[in-house]
Amino acid sequence: MKIGVLALQGAVIEHVKSLKQAGAEEVVPVKWPKDLDGLDGLVLPGGESTTIGKLMNKYELMEPVREMAKRGVPMFGTCAGLILLANRVQGQDWVHIGALDALVDRNSFGRQVDSFEADLDVVGLEGSEKYPAVFIRAPHIMEVGAGVEVLSTVNDRVVAARQGHLLGASFHPELTDDVRLHKYFLSMVEEAKKAAVK
Numbered sequence: 001m002k003i004g005v006l007a008l009q010g011a012v013i014e015h016v017k018s019l020k021q022a023g024a025e026e027v028v029p030v031k032w033p034k035d036l037d038g039l040d041g042l043v044l045p046g047g048e049s050t051t052i053g054k055l056m057n058k059y060e061l062m063e064p065v066r067e068m069a070k071r072g073v074p075m076f077g078t079c080a081g082l083i084l085l086a087n088r089v090q091g092q093d094w095v096h097i098g099a100l101d102a103l104v105d106r107n108s109f110g111r112q113v114d115s116f117e118a119d120l121d122v123v124g125l126e127g128s129e130k131y132p133a134v135f136i137r138a139p140h141i142m143e144v145g146a147g148v149e150v151l152s153t154v155n156d157r158v159v160a161a162r163q164g165h166l167l168g169a170s171f172h173p174e175l176t177d178d179v180r181l182h183k184y185f186l187s188m189v190e191e192a193k194k195a196a197v198k
């Protein structure tokens with residue numbers, strides 16, 4: 001299993017570590033289109049979505065990543081990565097990858113609480129302990145399409161969701177020691193691989 005982490009800006013090394021801890025055999029940083037070759041899954045880290053989007057265009061990664069999403073390669077977008085993955089962004093007339101059927105609102109938790117932690121119930125994770133989530137100038141999901149499963153909410157706001165091979169979270173799972181969400185993503189990658197073999 002080979003997982004890529006988009007490495008243009010943001011929390012890259014932390015995702016690499018978490019993925020390895022969660023059991024990924026090979027994790028590679030993605031900077032150039034050739035780095036996408038042979039990936040079984042791709043993580044889109046947090047940072048600043050406008051900047052990452054611009055860099056994806058500059059490094060000619062946007063089109064191939066869109067194609068991969070269409071082909072069913074599993075992708076996990078966290079924070080800015082969720083914004084990159086969404087097919088609608090509130091108040092913005094453009095999208096980036098545009099794959100996850102969701103309307104996302106940027107920086108939606110207000111200035112005074114730009115960063116906070118919350119213990120969440122997340123559907124599909126191992127065990128019954130709450131998941132410690134770190135939110136940094138985080139987006140939230142305002143609406144989801146019919147094929148999207150809501151995995152977690154904070155104050156009635158959707159902060160994690162899945163649509164088949166696509167996973168998105170408002171928070172930063174790579175900044176905690178709890179790697180259950182990364183494990184969950186790896187299980188999606190396994191599923192996709194099995195489906196492809198059949």
Ligand SMILES: NC(=O)CC[C@H](N)C(=O)O
Pocket residue numbers: 045046047048049050078079080081083106107136137138139
């Ligand atoms: N921590 C983050 O990734 C913040 C996301 C950032 N506020 C954006 O809109 O892109």
